Amino acid sequence: MNWEEFLAPYKQAVNELKVKLKGIRDQFEKSDEHTPVEFVTGRVKPIPSILDKAKRKDIPTDKLREEMHDIAGLRVMCQFVEDINRVIQHLRNRRDFDIVEERDYVTNQKESGYRSYHVVVRYPVQTISGEQMLLVEIQIRTLAMNFWATIEHSLNYKYNKKIPNNIQRRLQRAAEAASRLDDEMSEIRVEIKEAQKVFMQKKENEKKNAEN
Ligand code: 0O2
Numbered sequence: 001m002n003w004e005e006f007l008a009p010y011k012q013a014v015n016e017l018k019v020k021l022k023g024i025r026d027q028f029e030k031s032d033e034h035t036p037v038e039f040v041t042g043r044v045k046p047i048p049s050i051l052d053k054a055k056r057k058d059i060p061t062d063k064l065r066e067e068m069h070d071i072a073g074l075r076v077m078c079q080f081v082e083d084i085n086r087v088i089q090h091l092r093n094r095r096d097f098d099i100v101e102e103r104d105y106v107t108n109q110k111e112s113g114y115r116s117y118h119v120v121v122r123y124p125v126q127t128i129s130g131e132q133m134l135l136v137e138i139q140i141r142t143l144a145m146n147f148w149a150t151i152e153h154s155l156n157y158k159y160n161k162k163i164p165n166n167i168q169r170r171l172q173r174a175a176e177a178a179s180r181l182d183d184e185m186s187e188i189r190v191e192i193k194e195a196q197k198v199f200m201q202k203k204e205n206e207k208k209n210a211e212n
């Protein structure tokens, strides 16, 4: 297996999609609308992780391209839960890739406490030997969900995927707290928006009165 050759188009896909998804943020920033994208990261799965997962899921090396959908992975971080839907709507409308699968771990939280929305897309990469269709996984989550997942991921690494029960329970409680934080932030956001509306209305009325 020539890994360098195998992974090269994935690297290209990650780099291209990072630019494209960061572009959403830049476009919204130029308009007056709130941007649903806070930041974007991406990575090509390290070879030892690919081998581990292939073994765990019984995927032969010659089937990796079709059967492992997160060799190229992008992550879109949002401020508010509502932004996740706006990003998904945007992804569904794009014409530079097709969505082949969606997994909603935001409404259907995993037992670990993990929350995120996963979208698998089929993305065409242009190479000197022609077009290659690759599967790419895009994970969309709030900053709170990302905070939780990052910590849990590093604990899993530390404990070699066998987190002790008492810590697992604490992590589940922390996931509930993260979820409450997301709810609180959404409510604050609605209130801020309403306050802004009242303020704008008041200013408008004052202007009209001054003109009369
Ligand atoms: P490891 O082994 O995972 O710790 P830039 O071009 O500067 O914006 P940069 O620095 O090349 O970006 O990397 P980026 O995109 O900021 O990603 C940094 C880290 O985010 C990576 O760490 C990954 O851990 C993580 N990451 C980003 N996207 C994904 C994803 O979709 N899936 C997973 N599993 N992890 C992701 P490292 O240092 O590359 O490696």
Ligand code: 0O2
Binding pocket: 045, 049, 053, 070, 103, 110, 112, 113, 114, 118, 148, 149, 150, 152, 153
């Ligand atoms: P990485 O690069 O280390 O993040 P499976 O691997 O069987 O659980 P499957 O079928 O590949 O799942 O797809 P799934 O569950 O939609 O997505 C798997 C990816 O979602 C993981 O990649 C993580 O990035 C993330 N994820 C899923 N569950 C959890 C969880 O409980 N905690 C955290 N922190 N992340 C989770 P990998 O394969 O672990 O690779």
